[in-house]
Amino acid sequence: MKIIEDKFLPSHFxxxxxxxxxxxxxxxxxxxxxxxxxxxxVAFDAADADDNVLKWIKTLEESNIKLLILSNGNHKRxxxxxxxxxxxxxxxxxxxxxxxxxxxxxxLGTKKANTVMVGDQLMTDILGANRVNINSILVVxxxxxxxxxxxxxxxxxxxxxxxxxxxxxxxxxx
Numbered sequence: 001m002k003i004i005e006d007k008f009l010p011s012h013f014x015x016x017x018x019x020x021x022x023x024x025x026x027x028x029x030x031x032x033x034x035x036x037x038x039x040x041x042v043a044f045d046a047a048d049a050d051d052n053v054l055k056w057i058k059t060l061e062e063s064n065i066k067l068l069i070l071s072n073g074n075h076k077r078x079x080x081x082x083x084x085x086x087x088x089x090x091x092x093x094x095x096x097x098x099x100x101x102x103x104x105x106x107x108l109g110t111k112k113a114n115t116v117m118v119g120d121q122l123m124t125d126i127l128g129a130n131r132v133n134i135n136s137i138l139v140v141x142x143x144x145x146x147x148x149x150x151x152x153x154x155x156x157x158x159x160x161x162x163x164x165x166x167x168x169x170x171x172x173x174x
């Protein structure tokens with residue numbers, strides 16, 4: 001169904017955020033990354049960035065690729081993660097609503113065509129990116145367990161992912 005593809009099909013699929021290299025981004029003319037936090041960069045119940053996340057952030061920074069965390073998490077959660085590492089962020093983003101995607105573009109100072117949204121959820125990250133017309137990358141969740149608020153989204157996502165698999169629309173990139 002065209003509407004499912006238009007709303008929920010990501011531009012790319014990768015196993016984990018570390019697979020999103022500066023070379024990959026530059027090959028796709030991406031100059032800025034908006035990323036979800038929980039179960040995209042770290043487990044939803046992890047308080048801080050681990051060494052792998054910090055290395056990835058540094059790699060982007062050294063390659064002049066801007067980074068912003070766009071999270072539905074509360075201010076305390078997101079600021080506690082982002083501020084110690086000097087990362088721009090928007091908390092309580094209400095994804096997939098569009099306002100904070102537009103706000104993120106303004107903060108980053110980039111155009112839609114040069115920005116990508118990275119996230120682990122079709123119903124928030126990918127839907128929002130597709131609605132605002134920016135590229136999107138779906139990653140496998142860092143942890144199988146989610147917060148209670150994500151339970152219903154995951155059930156709906158399973159149905160949509162089965163559709164994509166049936167249509168051979170899923171191509172995981174390494």
